[in-house]
Amino acid sequence: MNVIRAILFYFWQFTYAIIQNIIGLCMFIVYKAKGSKSEMYHHAVIAYIERKNFGGVSLGMFIFINKNVTGDRLHDMQIHEYGHTVQSLILGPAWMLIIAVPSFIWCGLPALVKWRKEKNVSYYWLYCEGWSNLCGLYATKEKFLTEDCKMRGRYGKPINPNHNKRKDIKGRKRKK
Numbered sequence: 001m002n003v004i005r006a007i008l009f010y011f012w013q014f015t016y017a018i019i020q021n022i023i024g025l026c027m028f029i030v031y032k033a034k035g036s037k038s039e040m041y042h043h044a045v046i047a048y049i050e051r052k053n054f055g056g057v058s059l060g061m062f063i064f065i066n067k068n069v070t071g072d073r074l075h076d077m078q079i080h081e082y083g084h085t086v087q088s089l090i091l092g093p094a095w096m097l098i099i100a101v102p103s104f105i106w107c108g109l110p111a112l113v114k115w116r117k118e119k120n121v122s123y124y125w126l127y128c129e130g131w132s133n134l135c136g137l138y139a140t141k142e143k144f145l146t147e148d149c150k151m152r153g154r155y156g157k158p159i160n161p162n163h164n165k166r167k168d169i170k171g172r173k174r175k176k
């Protein structure tokens with residue numbers, strides 16, 4: 001089953017979603033030539049690269065993450081970036097326009113960076129970023145570890161809004 005899933009994953013990425021995968025592959029070859037380390041992640045490949053003012057980016061099945069990101073932040077970033085890989089499967093050629101371009105502007109435009117900071121708006125507030133978290137969580141079956149992702153990962157809102165409520169109910173039952 002896993003083999004079939006893998007074949008479908010690669011076939012789909014390199015047909016329907018080929019544009020972003022070609023760009024990703026070229027970038028991957030460049031960073032591999034520079035000696036970047038990489039690993040497989042749910043059929044995708046993550047390269048850990050050296051780049052200033054850079055967090056992570058996903059291009060089809062190729063994911064690039066700053067090699068200085070570690071621990072829980074790395075764990076959550078892998079899920080988030082993998083979400084963009086899943087979006088690539090869903091949207092194919094439209095992925096560039098619907099996800100990559102808005103994401104790139106949202107991430108890098110100084111006015112937007114300033115606005116997020118001043119108004120305390122979550123990075124995941126934007127549809128393509130919040131949706132990516134949900135896609136990543138669904139596909140990897142992982143759970144977020146950082147407070148930022150847990151509390152604001154779903155379009156700026158908690159991933160699991162009823163979590164505390166459920167705990168209360170359990171607590172009450174236990175008291176009885």
Ligand SMILES: [Zn+2]
Nearest residue numbers: 080103129132
């Ligand atoms: Zn993103």
